[in-house]
Amino acid sequence: MADLLFEIGLEEVPARMIAAAEAELLRRTVALLGRERLLPVGFDELSGAKSYSTPRRLAVLVKGVLARQEDVSEEVVGPAVKIAFKDGVAGPAAEAFAKKNGVAVGDLKIVTTPKGEYIAATSVKPGRSAAEVIASELAKEVGAMYWAKNMRWIPNEALKFVRPVLWLVCLLGEDVVPVSFGGRTAGRATFGHRVLSTGEAFEIVSPDSYEAQLAGEYVMVDVEARRHRIRKALDKVTRAVAGARWREDEPLVDQVTHLTEWPDVLLGEFETAYLELPEEVLVTVMRDHQKYFAVESADRKLANYFLAVLNIALTESNAPVIKQGNERVLRARFNDARFFWEFDQRTPLVERVKLLENVTFQKDLGSYAEKSERVRVLAAKLAEVVPGVDTAALDEAARLAKTDLTAELVKEFTELQGVIGGLYAKAQGVSSVAAEAIYDQYTPASMDDGVPRSVEGALLGIADRADTIAGMFGLGMEPTGSKDPFALRRAANGIVKILAESELPLTLSTVVGLAAKDEATAAKMMAFFRERVEFYLREVGGQAYDVVAAVMAAGADDVRDVIARSEAVSAARGGEDFAAVSAAFKRMKNILAQAKYELPETYDCWFETGSPEAELGNKASEVARQVDRLSRERNYGAALTAIASLRAEVDMFFDKVMVMDTDLKMREAKLMLLATIVRNFSGIADFSEIVTAG
Amino acid sequence: MPIAGKKALTFQELLFTLQKFWAERGCVLQQPYDLEVGAGTMSPDTFLRVLGPKPIRIAYAQPSRRPADGRYGENPNRLFRHTQLQVILKPPPEFVQEVYLQSLVAIGIDLAEHDIKFEEDNWEWPVGGAWGVGWQVMLDGQEITQFTYFQQCGGMDLDPISGEITYGLERIAQFLQDVDSIYDIVWSRDPDTGAELTYGDVRLHEEEQFSSYSFDYADVPKLWQHLELYETECKDLLSKWNEFSKEHERITKEAESLTDPRVVLTYDYVKNRRFPTMGAYELALKCSHTFNLLDARGAISVTERVGVMARIRTLIVGVAKVYAEQERLKARA
CATH class of the missing domain: 3.30.930.10 (Bira Bifunctional Protein; Domain 2)
Structure with missing residues (x-):
């Protein structure tokens, strides 16, 4: 047994791709070794294998790889005995068979099969050495890795990889395995940090010295160790400013971890005058453009500091230079932002409404001026259904919502559209309700985001998105499969989330009915929204598939209602009575389906007093009345408890009663009873969808 | 520093x-x-x-x-x-x-x-x-x-x-x-x-x-005129090349089908080499710069933008294709 180390040296891999690539290389390497029977029995990936990465390398270390595959012996059946042997003497057929399988004629055996007696040989396929397997197979795994964007670099070769391969290291124990990939053949030579190390290649002695040897050349090859060091350094450096702390930003920590091999953190400063610019703009410049962390003072307000994560160790001599350089860049960026901020103010949003006529929204749907007008009308119609809306503010917000698309600052920081419009509106004396609605119009940007703060913001956001979806669906441009170029799914998710997490008395069919140009478009949109509600229930609500299917079957028009039902069903499904009743519903539905029974428009059925049918019928009507009342109060938990209380009567019914009675009249009556029950209790969920144990 | x-x-x-x-x-x-x-x-x-x-x-x-x-x-x-x-x-x-x-x-x-x-x-x-x-x-x-x-x-x-x-x-x-x-x-x-x-x-x-x-x-109507003039000339050059190219193809085919070794068909490779692809490229560059001026002048609506860019793309990609073909023929001559 020996440890395997494999390292691919690369020109800087894009930070966003590294984590997935590192995991994939590990998964592929372990899978290959497993498939090739080179891992010991009971091999545990968590303790036995480890992966590493920096911008310039991906590596895996697998402990205890077997030296070689075990030999495989296999019984090969040959020709019939009567052909192979003549009078007990081996003929040419027997000799040829023995030779082919590498055994002596004397070692041939006879096996009896249903077709008669045949000669057979035990052929031993010798296992290959681990080195042999790795040398021939590992490169294929590397070549099959997924990259979001890759490139060619070797003339006359079709090979594509994320960036050119610079070196390969492959050691099995202390021996080199000459894996070839990307024009390189593995040895034991690797490189340290570009600047801090000497720049010369150095040799890895053995897999277990890899991490320490690289650390000696200023490469922290373990991602988590690097992340930890960055967080510690951010904490430590921020302590230089009394009462300050750095603004937590997990994605940014992740990004800088994948941009560095030997990280250090620098505290920089900027002139307090820039703090007059909106915080949103300052943070965007720092985070998105410079990958700096923002610093806030004790009162949580932005402080005039920033933190840069460097790929070099700070020293007394380089620190002032690097600090000065980063500060100058930030100052220039802030200056730019201030220039745009002031320049944009010269043309107030009101004057920009006209400019929207020249900004195309979509070629068949007209300009943003036309879109704004549609959104204004739609928002007003939605507001009629919602009490307490400041309709004047909503109207103003809808009219101005898209004007910031003509602002220079938005052209510079596209991720701040809406936000900048809101800030300009506020600065230009637009009502604070309208300004806030404009600011929040693109909220939520994702499922992790919040929802607009005001009802006006929520209505504007819904109207804007519904107009986009209705327009695109009207043109037949619905998303298909992985193709969703206009991000309509995200738009619909936004509407669902707003309806789910605000108190608006709006249903999907109201929104769709007001937005869609015709019935056909509305129908397509409703189906689309149903999928988005399902998505919301599963992804945000964390509901199981069967619960989602059950409650969706009872309707999804009222988003908050379907959520409440899903939560109640999810909570109830563990109960024994509920499970039994669910199973009974499944049985009822099956019986009704088999009988192809449909409830007539008017009906009535009578059973003998005291019979299981009558007991069930009476109990069911009583429970139905309770459920109806509780459902109207949205007390679905209690409603489900009431439904579960049917268990005794249901059990008794199925125990004693034969539904498919030979007396057709009785059969009809019993089917009618079951159909009524199924109908009366389908308002919360289709319980037959619930997967019950056993 | x-x-x-x-x-x-x-x-x-x-x-x-x-x-x-x-x-x-x-x-x-x-x-x-x-x-x-x-x-x-x-x-x-x-x-x-x-x-x-x-x-x-x-x-x-x-x-x-x-x-x-x-x-x-x-x-x-x-x-x-x-x-x-x-x-x-x-x-x-x-x-x-x-x-x-x-x-x-x-x-x-x-x-x-x-x-x-x-x-x-x-x-x-x-x-x-x-x-x-x-x-x-x-x-x-x-x-x-x-x-x-x-x-x-x-x-x-x-x-x-x-x-x-x-x-x-x-x-x-x-x-x-x-x-x-x-x-x-x-x-x-x-x-x-x-x-x-x-x-x-x-x-x-x-x-x-x-x-x-x-x-x-910058005079917007004149810029549009410049753009059209440059574009037309560039297109004309590209279609001239297409004639050359067709002729080359025809002669190559004819030469391949000849059985009498005494007949030699020649294609005018000098004419080919001297074909002004770079001239066409300069005209395309002129279009690109004129477009940028119109854009700075605020004279191109977003709707028009896509269309004009597609026109210039046709020229520039067209020139690149001609250049590549011309180089191939040069190598053969």
Whole structure:
């Protein structure tokens, strides 16, 4: 047994791709070794294998790889005995068979099969050495890795990889395995940090010295160790400013971890005058453009500091230079932002409404001026259904919502559209309700985001998105499969989330009915929204598939209602009575389906007093009345408890009663009873969808 | 930036030093292309030379005009016309990043004293049917170079690929000289008197005048006319080539079908070689620049924009295809 180390040296891999690539290389390497029977029995990936990465390398270390595959012996059946042997003497057929399988004629055996007696040989396929397997197979795994964007670099070769391969290291124990990939053949030579190390290649002695040897050349090859060091350094450096702390930003920590091999953190400063610019703009410049962390003072307000994560160790001599350089860049960026901020103010949003006529929204749907007008009308119609809306503010917000698309600052920081419009509106004396609605119009940007703060913001956001979806669906441009170029799914998710997490008395069919140009478009949109509600229930609500299917079957028009039902069903499904009743519903539905029974428009059925049918019928009507009342109060938990209380009567019914009675009249009556029950209790969920144990 | 004991390079010294550095690594030093372009990539020394199999190493400074970026000389970090130093390495040598880093050392940057990162930045020029993958090179938080491995140009896969290194000279000079405004960059220093000329002394009037030309004076109807004239002529040239190309095809086919060895059919390869593809390319570049002027002038609506860009794309991609075919025929002759 020996440890395997494999390292691919690369020109800087894009930070966003590294984590997935590192995991994939590990998964592929372990899978290959497993498939090739080179891992010991009971091999545990968590303790036995480890992966590493920096911008310039991906590596895996697998402990205890077997030296070689075990030999495989296999019984090969040959020709019939009567052909192979003549009078007990081996003929040419027997000799040829023995030779082919590498055994002596004397070692041939006879096996009896249903077709008669045949000669057979035990052929031993010798296992290959681990080195042999790795040398021939590992490169294929590397070549099959997924990259979001890759490139060619070797003339006359079709090979594509994320960036050119610079070196390969492959050691099995202390021996080199000459894996070839990307024009390189593995040895034991690797490189340290570009600047801090000497720049010369150095040799890895053995897999277990890899991490320490690289650390000696200023490469922290373990991602988590690097992340930890960055967080510690951010904490430590921020302590230089009394009462300050750095603004937590997990994605940014992740990004800088994948941009560095030997990280250090620098505290920089900027002139307090820039703090007059909106915080949103300052943070965007720092985070998105410079990958700096923002610093806030004790009162949580932005402080005039920033933190840069460097790929070099700070020293007394380089620190002032690097600090000065980063500060100058930030100052220039802030200056730019201030220039745009002031320049944009010269043309107030009101004057920009006209400019929207020249900004195309979509070629068949007209300009943003036309879109704004549609959104204004739609928002007003939605507001009629919602009490307490400041309709004047909503109207103003809808009219101005898209004007910031003509602002220079938005052209510079596209991720701040809406936000900048809101800030300009506020600065230009637009009502604070309208300004806030404009600011929040693109909220939520994702499922992790919040929802607009005001009802006006929520209505504007819904109207804007519904107009986009209705327009695109009207043109037949619905998303298909992985193709969703206009991000309509995200738009619909936004509407669902707003309806789910605000108190608006709006249903999907109201929104769709007001937005869609015709019935056909509305129908397509409703189906689309149903999928988005399902998505919301599963992804945000964390509901199981069967619960989602059950409650969706009872309707999804009222988003908050379907959520409440899903939560109640999810909570109830563990109960024994509920499970039994669910199973009974499944049985009822099956019986009704088999009988192809449909409830007539008017009906009535009578059973003998005291019979299981009558007991069930009476109990069911009583429970139905309770459920109806509780459902109207949205007390679905209690409603489900009431439904579960049917268990005794249901059990008794199925125990004693034969539904498919030979007396057709009785059969009809019993089917009618079951159909009524199924109908009366389908308002919360289709319980037959619930997967019950056993 | 305080580089102990010696003054940072002037703007012109920076240019000399980088040119010398790349000349010593086998680059042909070419002069800037004498036509308005938005970037060094658009010079035929990049755009056309990256096509086809012929290796090349070339470096040149390229003044790059971007009419919409003009700020009348009032913004310390934006220019109507900035200067790129463009290096094309076809195919790129091994460990090309290390060679690039040595060029930074050559201009006085001590690598151990700075934070250098190669951050993903992929380049794309849809109008030229061109894209590549690469990085922006960050030096203490400043983007100083764009580094691209060209993958496609004129809609055609490249083999071998080219490495393109584009230095933003103003930004690097600002960095080296530690000045906040581009206009304060020392352009030259008189060796006798030590008197300095700044970037502002040399170029400010251009920025002022070209900003107002592009934003305020350029005659929109005439620009549209220019655009159409350039476009028509370029298209005419491209269709002439198509006739040549058809003729070549016809003669080749006829020659293949001949059985009598005494008959020799010849194609006029001189005429082929002299076909002015580069002339067509210049006309396409003119269109591109005229488009940029119209854009700066606010004369192109978003709707029109897509259409005009598609027209220019047809020209530029068309020229690239002709160039590639012409080179193939030349190689055969």
